[in-house]
Amino acid sequence: MDFNIVLICTVFLGALALIINFFRNKAVDKLVEQNKNTPQLFLQKAVDNKLRTIQHALRQTITDDIGDDPEITKINNFRLALGQELNALKESYKEKRITLRAYDHKLSVILQKLNQNVIY
Structure with missing residues (x-):
């Protein structure tokens, strides 16, 4: 029973990390796209x-x-x-x-x- 709770928490944290990483990458891509025309x-x-x-x-x-x-x-x-x-x-x-x-x-x-x- 304790193993199931640990497994569920681990899967939940992994899914949460993937979702956060997805939105962070999306924000970075948007920032790069906005700054594409600025001179280096x-x-x-x-x-x-x-x-x-x-x-x-x-x-x-x-x-x-x-x-x-x-x-x-x-x-x-x-x-x-x-x-x-x-x-x-x-x-x-x-x-x-x-x-x-x-x-x-x-x-x-x-x-x-x-x-x-x-x-x-």
């Missing part, structure tokens, strides 16, 4: 770091007298072009024409161009 925190942080690096490099001034040095003129023109490209990219992202992932990729491309052609 780490990707946003990476974008912020790349943007800060690019802006810092573009703000660097060349202390040498420009004069007739074609290399310095080339670097300055390249910086101006990258600055315009960066401004257009920022506007596209602000207007939500591109996703955060695409924005991150295009910032990486600009950063690679900057590292290849401009010494800062």
Whole structure:
């Protein structure tokens, strides 16, 4: 008789645990579904770091007298072009024409161009 009570209590607790687990998983799935469109925190942080690096490099001034040095003129023109490209990219992202992932990729491309052609 005592064994039956223990067995019934065990089955009841097991069923209760399964029901609670089912509703908890349902709540987690609902939360994940609601937050699917929010930008990922780490990707946003990476974008912020790349943007800060690019802006810092573009703000660097060349202390040498420009004069007739074609290399310095080339670097300055390249910086101006990258600055315009960066401004257009920022506007596209602000207007939500591109996703955060695409924005991150295009910032990486600009950063690679900057590292290849401009010494800062």
